[in-house]
Amino acid sequence: MSKTSYMDRIMAAVSDLQSGMRVEARAALLTLWDQIEESAGPLEKCTIAHFLADTEDDVDAELQWDLRALEAATGYDDCADRDPVAPDLATFLPSLHLNVGDAYRRLGDGDRAQRHAENGLRRAVALADDGYANTIKAGLDRLQSRLQNRSTASQSR
Secondary structure, three states, X not given: OOHHHHHHHHHHHHHHHHOOOHHHHHHXXXXXXXXXXXOOOHHHHHHHHHHHHOOOOOHXXXXXXXXXXXXXXXXXXXXXXXXXXXXXXXXXXXXXXXXXXXXXXXXXXXXXXXXXXXXXXXXXXXXOOOHHHHHHHHHHHHHHHHHHHHHHHHHOO
């Protein structure tokens, strides 16, 4: 399957997800994930995993998809600040780190959450100065604030 065909199908599923058709979008994205061939590149794999995370109800399952997306984008699924494997993935990294960090926060792993928040903020320089960038940066700031509040609350006990 050509890269254009993959991206067209991925974007159709993402559109369904954003339109509230979560079940249909999840089914389409899972089918695409199962059909990934070697011809699919990191961008396609990252995009599918990134949006499959949004279809999960369970935080652990969401985190696993978020980590797959991060691994597709960087080659690694750890807390280190890694460069993207392809230049077109640089603008994905802030959002990926935000999602991974927030999942770790909800699972109670403040240390990993903090490292991902910091990585996301460092990588945010790759974003254009637009509404999307503002949303991602605000999310990263909110994540750090929540982590600080949790840390402050546990220190005062």
